[in-house]
Amino acid sequence: MSDGKGLRPKGEKIVHTMCASHCGGACLLRVHVKDGVITRIETDDGREPQLRGCLRGRAYRQRVYAPDRILYPLRRVGNRGEGKFERISWDEALDRTAGELKRVRDTCGPASIMLAQMTGDVCTLNNFGGLERLLNMFGGHTSPWGITSFHAGVYASLVTYGTYFCSNTRDDLPNSKLIIMWGWNPADAVNGPNTCWYLAKAREAGARIVCVDPRFTDSAATFANQWIPIRPGTDTAMLLAMAYVMVKGKLHNQAFLDKYTIGFDKFRDYVVGVSDGVPKTPHWAEAITGVPAATIVHLAQDYAMVKPAALMTGIAPGRTANGEQYHRAAITLAAMTGNVGIHGGDAGARAWESVMGGFPYPTNPMVSAIDRAPNPVEKAYPRKPGPFSYREPRVHFSRLADAILKGKAGGYHADFKALVIAQCNYLVQFPNSNKIAEALKSLEFVVVEEQFMTPTAKYADIILPVATFLERNDLTYGVGSAYIGAVNKVIEPRGECKPPWRIAAELAKRMGIEGYVDKSEEQILEERATANGVYDYRRFKKKGVYRLNMLIPYVAFRKQIEDLEKNPFPTPSGKIEIYSQQWADLGIPGLTAIPQYFENKEGPNDPLARKYPLQLVTSHLKRRALSQFENIPWLKELQHHAVMINTHDAHIRGIKDGDMVRVFNDRGTIDIRAWVTERIMPGVVDVPHGAWYSPDGRGVDRAGCANTLTSEEYSPGGSFTYNTALVEVAKAS
Numbered sequence: 001m002s003d004g005k006g007l008r009p010k011g012e013k014i015v016h017t018m019c020a021s022h023c024g025g026a027c028l029l030r031v032h033v034k035d036g037v038i039t040r041i042e043t044d045d046g047r048e049p050q051l052r053g054c055l056r057g058r059a060y061r062q063r064v065y066a067p068d069r070i071l072y073p074l075r076r077v078g079n080r081g082e083g084k085f086e087r088i089s090w091d092e093a094l095d096r097t098a099g100e101l102k103r104v105r106d107t108c109g110p111a112s113i114m115l116a117q118m119t120g121d122v123c124t125l126n127n128f129g130g131l132e133r134l135l136n137m138f139g140g141h142t143s144p145w146g147i148t149s150f151h152a153g154v155y156a157s158l159v160t161y162g163t164y165f166c167s168n169t170r171d172d173l174p175n176s177k178l179i180i181m182w183g184w185n186p187a188d189a190v191n192g193p194n195t196c197w198y199l200a201k202a203r204e205a206g207a208r209i210v211c212v213d214p215r216f217t218d219s220a221a222t223f224a225n226q227w228i229p230i231r232p233g234t235d236t237a238m239l240l241a242m243a244y245v246m247v248k249g250k251l252h253n254q255a256f257l258d259k260y261t262i263g264f265d266k267f268r269d270y271v272v273g274v275s276d277g278v279p280k281t282p283h284w285a286e287a288i289t290g291v292p293a294a295t296i297v298h299l300a301q302d303y304a305m306v307k308p309a310a311l312m313t314g315i316a317p318g319r320t321a322n323g324e325q326y327h328r329a330a331i332t333l334a335a336m337t338g339n340v341g342i343h344g345g346d347a348g349a350r351a352w353e354s355v356m357g358g359f360p361y362p363t364n365p366m367v368s369a370i371d372r373a374p375n376p377v378e379k380a381y382p383r384k385p386g387p388f389s390y391r392e393p394r395v396h397f398s399r400l401a402d403a404i405l406k407g408k409a410g411g412y413h414a415d416f417k418a419l420v421i422a423q424c425n426y427l428v429q430f431p432n433s434n435k436i437a438e439a440l441k442s443l444e445f446v447v448v449e450e451q452f453m454t455p456t457a458k459y460a461d462i463i464l465p466v467a468t469f470l471e472r473n474d475l476t477y478g479v480g481s482a483y484i485g486a487v488n489k490v491i492e493p494r495g496e497c498k499p500p501w502r503i504a505a506e507l508a509k510r511m512g513i514e515g516y517v518d519k520s521e522e523q524i525l526e527e528r529a530t531a532n533g534v535y536d537y538r539r540f541k542k543k544g545v546y547r548l549n550m551l552i553p554y555v556a557f558r559k560q561i562e563d564l565e566k567n568p569f570p571t572p573s574g575k576i577e578i579y580s581q582q583w584a585d586l587g588i589p590g591l592t593a594i595p596q597y598f599e600n601k602e603g604p605n606d607p608l609a610r611k612y613p614l615q616l617v618t619s620h621l622k623r624r625a626l627s628q629f630e631n632i633p634w635l636k637e638l639q640h641h642a643v644m645i646n647t648h649d650a651h652i653r654g655i656k657d658g659d660m661v662r663v664f665n666d667r668g669t670i671d672i673r674a675w676v677t678e679r680i681m682p683g684v685v686d687v688p689h690g691a692w693y694s695p696d697g698r699g700v701d702r703a704g705c706a707n708t709l710t711s712e713e714y715s716p717g718g719s720f721t722y723n724t725a726l727v728e729v730a731k732a733s
């Protein structure tokens with residue numbers, strides 16, 4: 001029955017809200033509610049471009065009413081990981097949590113309390129910061145460092161451009177004549193709400209679209225004229241060879257480089273081999289990347305000569321062992337071709353959320369409050385030098401398990417006793433799940449804020465039940481698009497669930513913290529919204545969205561390019577730093593002053609490749625958002641969780657499409673279905689991450705969780721290396 005013209009069952013109302021799911025799409029949801037129950041979910045059907053929700057958002061009803069939803073506070077009664085819990089009251093759960101944290105703080109010191117907090121939903125209030133502030137006011141804690149998604153992208157952008165607000169809005173894509181989707185797959189891994197819409201428009205307008213990716217992705221299948229498969233972790237080599245072609249053919253934009261950049265001469269010397277005797281020729285790159293030299297030459301020529309051109313670099317190639325070099329090399333090419341700061345161009349830098357460049361978007365009030373409640377554990381330490389600045393002592397997020405297991409004996413600054421986990425499926429989403437499971441078993445106290453009995457939650461002593469975004473108020477924003485979304489409470493929280501910020505506020509009371517919050521939720525949100533340009537808050541809440549008034553697409557660095565004198569780049573030199581003195585000064589091996597290629601450990605030339613000959617990538621799956629939605633039946637029907645393996649690699653291992661196979665290395669073994677296909681290049685396999693780790697007691701993860709196989713090594717700059725790992729695949733016995 002249509003709902004639009006009042007044709008809806010009696011007593012049913014439609015509430016507009018913005019989907020705040022972790023994919024970052026921020027689409028409009030029109031939620032039908034009858035008698036306090038969600039009956040169905042539709043999406044935007046208004047004017048184009050619509051903020052049209054995907055199947056995950058439209059299936060959110062199943063997430064809210066899922067049978068495995070955690071509705072009450074729980075206390076563990078079985079062993080850690082066993083999943084046996086009993087219901088307790090909020091009073092008991094909060095008292096126990098506050099009591100245990102106090103005990104650890106008073107007996108072992110606040111540094112023994114670790115916080116593992118992630119995104120949950122892309123929201124302003126119920127997001128990062130709430131617990132950080134709480135624990136800071138409590139006496140401090142150990143914070144992790146490292147951004148799971150785009151650490152390399154952010155760091156490279158900060159060093160080279162002085163900011164990570166580097167992207168044009170997506171509505172600028174149709175102005176491009178050439179779009180290079182480099183490890184960028186917005187048709188699967190949502191990258192802003194209307195990205196594919198604008199890619200389609202660009203294609204209709206005649207743009208040539210090329211995809212550089214080990215996989216023939218849905219983005220490639222839908223939009224690309226050409227697919228260039230490349231070995232994971234070798235992108236820098238191909239980018240350098242493209243620079244070589246441009247330099248040798250004098251195709252680069254020297255005037256642009258002279259005016260807006262520093263250090264191109266040193267980069268050129270490295271590229272042509274003056275400084276190290278190795279010219280970075282297309283043949284040199286072919287041997288490393290697997291991309292034919294002629295293909296590299298053609299792409300370099302096209303990128304240099306077709307104007308304007310957008311090098312849309314994804315962040316996945318940055319999640320590799322030397323990921324920051326890839327981002328720096330890509331930015332350098334964008335400068336060499338003069339595509340920075342113009343319509344239809346792109347600065348070649350990317351950090352998933354930072355495409356909001358230049359737009360006000362509502363930051364978490366708690367985060368801004370953190371500066372007013374600094375972490376006492378970190379107070380005595382100086383800020384780290386360089387643009388990625390934080391205070392020690394911290395532990396890289398991928399090493400929390402190692403730190404928990406080894407403590408001071410392993411050179412860490414404390415022995416860790418308690419872990420607070422919030423909006424995070426730590427065991428599933430972080431590298432080396434088997435080791436994380438071991439670490440979680442060893443702790444004295446683990447509290448988890450959850451909506452579901454995830455593998456991580458099974459290791460909790462106390463589980464605090466969290467309301468979904470359909471059961472609470474908040475603000476959200478679209479990646480790469482100029483609007484702010486109202487997250488409206490559509491129904492009352494189920495059971496005894498509470499929004500995360502409420503849980504933090506109630507914990508504060510039990511922990512003896514005063515002044516944690518001094519405003520109502522509504523006050524906080526209205527203030528944030530109006531401070532970000534929403535002039536009619538009531539109307540905004542009703543419509544669910546506030547579109548910022550933009551007459552033309554936003555172009556990052558337009559001001560710098562139009563008038564550099566008045567608007568220098570926010571770098572030390574005021575220019576784009578192809579040569580970075582900041583990195584030279586840090587003296588960290590791998591963070592070189594100019595972009596350089598380094599061969600990754602766990603790459604095809606590693607001796608380990610004799611034992612584990614296949615390179616693993618771990619993509620973001622269309623039907624999940626990270627590990628969320630994994631338990632939703634409607635979505636499970638849409639897509640198998642399977643390892644993509646090339647027909648040739650499968651054939652020599654006797655594997656047929658649909659077979660159960662074992663993917664393994666020294667870190668672990670998973671059972672998973674095989675997807676035998678030409679859509680992935682030989683030598684590479686893809687296990688999409690997010691399956692709920694489920695070890696069988698004999699060392700085999702039956703769920704096929706990618707992080708059972710990934711490495712806790714991080715790149716020189718601190719990027720996670722989810723896409724650098726070697727594995728072997730065999731038929732499951």
Ligand SMILES: Nc1nc2c(c(=O)[nH]1)N[C@H]1C(S)=C(S)[C@@H](COP(=O)(O)OP(=O)(O)OC[C@H]3O[C@@H](n4cnc5c(=O)[nH]c(N)nc54)[C@H](O)[C@@H]3O)O[C@H]1N2
Pocket residue numbers: 022023024149150182183184185188189190191212213214215217230231232233234235314315316317318320352617618619620621622623624625626627723
């Ligand atoms: N549906 C859906 N959308 C999402 C998410 C989700 O889980 N599901 N997650 C959201 C989040 S939090 C984030 S951070 C973003 C992540 O977005 P991305 O990081 O862009 O997503 P990925 O799928 O990891 O990678 C994109 C492509 O890079 C390729 N790739 C991997 N390694 C390499 C490499 O070394 N070189 C090259 N050239 N290509 C490589 C993969 O094959 C893949 O096709 O997506 C967001 N959107």
Ligand SMILES: Nc1nc2c(c(=O)[nH]1)N[C@H]1C(S)=C(S)[C@@H](COP(=O)(O)OP(=O)(O)OC[C@H]3O[C@@H](n4cnc5c(=O)[nH]c(N)nc54)[C@H](O)[C@@H]3O)O[C@H]1N2
Pocket residue numbers: 021022118119120121126148149150319422423424425426429430449450451452454466467468469500618619620625626627628689706707710722
């Ligand atoms: N191998 C591999 N691993 C990866 C990646 C990869 O590319 N490869 N990508 C990484 C990236 S980019 C990211 S961002 C991280 C994400 O890592 P996580 O943020 O840990 O991943 P999520 O699956 O979103 O887990 C959030 C959990 O919090 C719970 N939760 C608690 N409170 C809330 C709430 O208020 N709202 C919601 N919606 N959920 C809540 C959810 O039920 C869910 O279990 O994973 C990283 N892991």
Ligand code: SF4
Pocket residue numbers: 019020021023024025026027052053054055056057058190625
């Ligand atoms: S694309 Fe993301 S934000 Fe949009 S409806 Fe789907 S899950 Fe929600």
Ligand SMILES: [Mo]
Pocket residue numbers: 148149150
């Ligand atoms: Mo992410």
